[in-house]
Amino acid sequence: MKTFVLHHDKCTGCSLCELVCGLTHYKKNNPKKSAIHIERKFPSPGSFEIHVCNQCGRCKEACPSEAIIERNGAYFIVPEKCNFCGICIEECPLGVLFTHKDLAYPIKCDLCGECVTVCASEAIQWSE
Amino acid sequence: MFGFGGKTLRVNLTERKIEKGKLDPDLIKQWLGGRGFIGKILYDELPRGVDPLSPGNKLVIATGPLSGTFWPSAAKIVFGTKSPLTRGYGDSNLGGFLMAELKYAGYDLIILEGASAHPLYLFIEDEIVELRDASRYWGMGALESEVELKKELGEAFQIATIGPAGENRVLYANINHEFGRQAGRCGMGAVMGAKGLKAIAVHGTGDIPIYDPEGLIQITKSALQHITSQPYFKRFRLYGTTDITDWCQGMGVLPTKNFMYGQYEKAEQLAPEPMREKILVRDKACFGCPLNCANYTHSKKFSTFIDGPEYETIGMLGSNLLLEDIEQVQYLNYLCDDYGVDTIAFGGTVAFAMECVEKGLIKKEALDGIELHFGNFEAIQAILKKTAYQEGVGKLLAQGSRDMAERIGRGSEVFAFHVKGLEFSAYECRGAPAMLLSFMTSDIGAQHTRSWAIVQDMDMGRDNIQGRAKLVIELQTLRPLMEVFGVCRFPWLEVKLDFGEYVKAFNAVTGLGYDKGKLFQISEKIWNLTRAFWAREVEDFGRKYDLPPGRVYEPLPSGPAKGLHLTEEKVHQMLDEYYRLRGWNQNGIPTEAKLRELGLERIAEDLNKLGKL
Numbered sequence: 001m002k003t004f005v006l007h008h009d010k011c012t013g014c015s016l017c018e019l020v021c022g023l024t025h026y027k028k029n030n031p032k033k034s035a036i037h038i039e040r041k042f043p044s045p046g047s048f049e050i051h052v053c054n055q056c057g058r059c060k061e062a063c064p065s066e067a068i069i070e071r072n073g074a075y076f077i078v079p080e081k082c083n084f085c086g087i088c089i090e091e092c093p094l095g096v097l098f099t100h101k102d103l104a105y106p107i108k109c110d111l112c113g114e115c116v117t118v119c120a121s122e123a124i125q126w127s128e
Numbered sequence: 129m130f131g132f133g134g135k136t137l138r139v140n141l142t143e144r145k146i147e148k149g150k151l152d153p154d155l156i157k158q159w160l161g162g163r164g165f166i167g168k169i170l171y172d173e174l175p176r177g178v179d180p181l182s183p184g185n186k187l188v189i190a191t192g193p194l195s196g197t198f199w200p201s202a203a204k205i206v207f208g209t210k211s212p213l214t215r216g217y218g219d220s221n222l223g224g225f226l227m228a229e230l231k232y233a234g235y236d237l238i239i240l241e242g243a244s245a246h247p248l249y250l251f252i253e254d255e256i257v258e259l260r261d262a263s264r265y266w267g268m269g270a271l272e273s274e275v276e277l278k279k280e281l282g283e284a285f286q287i288a289t290i291g292p293a294g295e296n297r298v299l300y301a302n303i304n305h306e307f308g309r310q311a312g313r314c315g316m317g318a319v320m321g322a323k324g325l326k327a328i329a330v331h332g333t334g335d336i337p338i339y340d341p342e343g344l345i346q347i348t349k350s351a352l353q354h355i356t357s358q359p360y361f362k363r364f365r366l367y368g369t370t371d372i373t374d375w376c377q378g379m380g381v382l383p384t385k386n387f388m389y390g391q392y393e394k395a396e397q398l399a400p401e402p403m404r405e406k407i408l409v410r411d412k413a414c415f416g417c418p419l420n421c422a423n424y425t426h427s428k429k430f431s432t433f434i435d436g437p438e439y440e441t442i443g444m445l446g447s448n449l450l451l452e453d454i455e456q457v458q459y460l461n462y463l464c465d466d467y468g469v470d471t472i473a474f475g476g477t478v479a480f481a482m483e484c485v486e487k488g489l490i491k492k493e494a495l496d497g498i499e500l501h502f503g504n505f506e507a508i509q510a511i512l513k514k515t516a517y518q519e520g521v522g523k524l525l526a527q528g529s530r531d532m533a534e535r536i537g538r539g540s541e542v543f544a545f546h547v548k549g550l551e552f553s554a555y556e557c558r559g560a561p562a563m564l565l566s567f568m569t570s571d572i573g574a575q576h577t578r579s580w581a582i583v584q585d586m587d588m589g590r591d592n593i594q595g596r597a598k599l600v601i602e603l604q605t606l607r608p609l610m611e612v613f614g615v616c617r618f619p620w621l622e623v624k625l626d627f628g629e630y631v632k633a634f635n636a637v638t639g640l641g642y643d644k645g646k647l648f649q650i651s652e653k654i655w656n657l658t659r660a661f662w663a664r665e666v667e668d669f670g671r672k673y674d675l676p677p678g679r680v681y682e683p684l685p686s687g688p689a690k691g692l693h694l695t696e697e698k699v700h701q702m703l704d705e706y707y708r709l710r711g712w713n714q715n716g717i718p719t720e721a722k723l724r725e726l727g728l729e730r731i732a733e734d735l736n737k738l739g740k741l
Binding site for chain 1: 228349
C-alpha cells in the first residue's frame, strides 16, 4: 500500500504543501484548509515537523456516523454523513485531523499526493 | 476583486482609533500593490516637509496581488515611510510569513499614523483588530519579544517587532520577524518606535480569492518544474545569498576596510562552505518558496540562533570591518537583529567611524573608552550597544554615516559610503560602474535590490561605462515589480524563471489581463512618483543627491580590479545618459512631458508650483 515517507530534517517550512492541499481539495487559496501541517520550532532548536495522516484507520473505527470510508488504502470523510461530533479528532493518534471555521467537517488527508509533487525538498515522498 | 483580501486598516496611534475600510479597486488597477500602493499613499497623504519621526509621518504596510498565493516565493510584504535616515522616499520589504498571515486575515494595506506616548502593539485576528498595551514588551530585544508574544498569543501568530534601537529612534532601526528576517532598510523601525508601536501580531484564516484557480495551479506547477530542474537550483538551496561571497572576493568587489579594498586576505572563513560546515542548523524557507535561501545557524561559541548571516551582512560586518571569524559575524548579526538595527547601515556606519578614528578625525577621548579600530570585535559589540541605546558616542553613530560625515567634516565625506543618506550594500564598485550607477539612482538610496548589475559589469568590461544607463533602467523597471507583486526576485534571478510566467500568474490571480508592457509602464510610473516625492520633500534635490562618495575616484589599490576607478566625468556622463533615457532634465527631475505621459498630471502641477520643473 502506498503511504507517505516523511523526512522532517529536509523540510524547509515553505508551506507549498499546505497551499496546494487547500487549493486541490477546496479550490481555495488557503493553507489553513490543509490536511498537512508544518510545525515550526523556532528559535530553538530550529526545526520543522510535518504532521499528516498515515491512514491507520482509527478514525473510521471511532466514527459513530459511518462518515469515514476506506478506498485503496486511504480514508475519506463523507461530508454529508459527518455531524462534526469531533470523536475522530480526539481519537486520532497523530492529531492530524484538522478543522477550519468555514468547514462543517474535519479536514483529512486522502492521499492524493499533490504535496509530494510540489515539495522541492523531497521532505515528503511516496513509499510503495 | 481577485488576489486581495479586500480590506484596509487605518490605525491612528494618537487617538487609538482603528478604521476598517475597503481596498479601492482603482488603486489596484493604477498601482497594482506593494510599493505601488506605498508610493501613491505617501505622496498623497504626507504633508510636504513632514518630520519623519513626528506623529505626522505615516508607516504604510502593503501586500501585493501575488503575495500569499500559490506562486513560488510569494512572501513579500512592503513597509514604506518618509525615511528618517534619508529624509526622502523609503521602503523596505520583508519575507517570512507575516504577509501571508495578514492577507489571510483579509487585509492588504495598513496605514499607521499619529503616535502614542504609551507602548502599544497591534493585534489582528481575522475581524478582531485592537491596539493593546505593550508595556511589558517595551525594552525587550526584537527576538526576545517575538518569543514572548508567541508565548502570549500562540504559535499561530506571525509577529513583527522592533528592538531597543527602534524604541530609541536609531535612524536605521529595522523591523524584525521570524527570528532573522527584516524590513531592514531606511529606518522603518525608528518610525514604528516613534509611533510607540512595539509590534504587530497577526493571525488570519480566510481565503484569498483567485480569478482562475485551475490556471494558477497549472502555471505554478510548471514554474516549480522549471525551478527544480535548473542546474543552479541545488547549489543555491544550499548556500543562498552567501554563495556570492567567494565570487565577490574573486572579482575584487568584496568591501574591505570601509571600501578601501575589494578583496579581504582572510575571507576564507567567511566563504559559504566553511560557514555551512561550522554553523548551519538547517535550510529554511520563506512562505511558498522552493529555493529556501535562508541559512538558519547556531553559534556554539556564543549560543546564538539566527536566520543568517546573508551575504550583505557577511560583507558589511565581516570583511568591511576586517573580521574573519564567521561565528563573530553571526553573533554581531544576532545582536543587530535583537537590538533591531540594519546590519548593512550599522556595518557601513561603524566602518566609517573606524576610519575616522584611524585618521584622527574622531578623537579617542570621544569614544567612551572603546578601542574602536578595524578588526576589534569587542569594540564593535560595545559601540553597537551604545548605538542601540543612544548613549555617549552611540548618539553619533545612531545618525548614520551621512549625518556623521556632515558633522565631522574635514574631508570625511569622501569615505562615507552612502547615497542619499542610505549606506551602500556590500559591493565595492570601482570596477563595477553599472552597480555604482544602481546605487546612485536607486529611489531609496544605495540599496542593491532595485538593480543588481554587478554580474553584467563583468561581462560588459569593467573599465568602460557603455550601455550602463540603459541596463540599470531596465533592471529598475523589472525588479521593483517583484516588490509590487509581493514576491521575491530569486526564482527569476537565480534560476531564470521567465518574467512572462509572472505576468501569467498575475493575470490568473487578478483577472486584470495586463501585458508586460502595461506592467512596465506602471513600474515606470511608480519610479517617477518616488522621484517626485524626493523633489518635493528635499529643498535642493537634484543631481548632487545622485553622486557617490569620492573614494570611487581613487584607483583600487589591489586585487583583480587593481587600478580601476571612476572619474567625475564618467560618473556625470552616466547620469547624463540615465536622465536622458528616463525623460528627466539634466538635474535629474522628471520633466513635465514625462509626468504627463505617465498620467501623473497632478504631480507635474505640484512640482511646477514648487518651481522644480
